[in-house]
Amino acid sequence: MDELRQTDDEALLVAVAAVQERINRESASLVALVAEVVTRGLAGAKGFRDTADLLRTVQNVALSTARARVDAARKLSPLFLITGDQVDPELPVLAEAFEDGAVTAEHVRVIIRVLASLPPHLGEHRPVLEADLVAHARTLDPDAVDTLGRRAVALLDPDGPRPREPKPTRNRLALRPRGSGFEARGWLDTESAAVLRSALSPLTAPVPPDGAGQPRDERSTAERNGDGLVELARRLLAVGDLGVENGQPVALTVTVPLETLTSGAGAGLLGFGAGGSSAAIAAEDALRLACDARVVPIVLASTGEPLFVGREQRLATRAQRRALAQRDGGCAFPGCESPPQWCVAHHVTRWAAGGPTALDNLVLLCPHHHRMIHIGDWVVEIDGGFPVFHPPPWVPGGPRRNPLHRPDLLAPRTPRHSAPVLLDAVLASS
């Protein structure tokens, strides 16, 4: 520190600038690493929603920061083809300036956003605009580059966005396989949209509500709508109000051989409704679905005859659900804010492996984190009456709990707050 004190003024300012240049270069190396994570598809393999969600956990940064890093990785990194050939990055000039340390990560974020706002019919202007903005970014701060970029786009496109193709007039919804899931596209008339929106509205509110003084729900409106639509369908299935199909109540069934349940290897069959349509699913997915109260499990003996159809023994009782909702307050996964009604009661030791349906073997998990736990990188245990999550070695920070639903436990623990007393009280009142 003494040495720092004696540095003359100008040398101090040179050092300040030099550190920024190093930060810029390090940010560029980070973006290259992120690009490799994207290429390997690690987010899906490890059970995260997407690469930004993975980065948030591994780097302990805000989701918006993680998203900007993923965007930069997609636009600034070369693509490697199966043939071994390499394709230049989408924004080569920006990539080079970033690698040289000449522009900050904030410049990168701004320039990517401006170029993305350029309408497709002006695509031919993109390379020139990129080069111009990068040239100015070497001397203009990110806010100024943002203003410059918006003005340049307005100048190129004085008419604003073009009209689109003719509008459809009939309700439709198409589901097409895409990536590891399905893409939903469709159109609804105003009245139908109003019906759907009013049914969805309680299921798509941010969790927790905005302005509740807690961290914001980071999901976009479209993401909340997607989760809400699936939740709507789940609840309808649970209520059993969809009538009958071929004489059977509509339900999701999962059929698994006994050996699959005990060994975790092999495959199961997921049945949709009673119409007989079904799809093969991996053993791990079958085991995960068997945790869900809304799914009817069918266990087959090695001869193929059903050993067991139904839900008894393996499902938490209402009193247990209530006690769990009290203890965990919602999804117990660290940082998750999903409320208890969205969660399944997961068996820490699988019921098929002899794990009892008891509070010290149950934990509330939302569908997303339930999937993550069944992938097996994260391990949950109940310690001192509360769930504790042990991360895989590539997530620094050690074991963790989810304090978000239980801020009362952050205060010094008093006997009044101890878990067993609290749970006894809840059980007695049910």
Ligand SMILES: [Zn+2]
């Ligand atoms: Zn489970």
Ligand SMILES: [Zn+2]
């Ligand atoms: Zn969760």
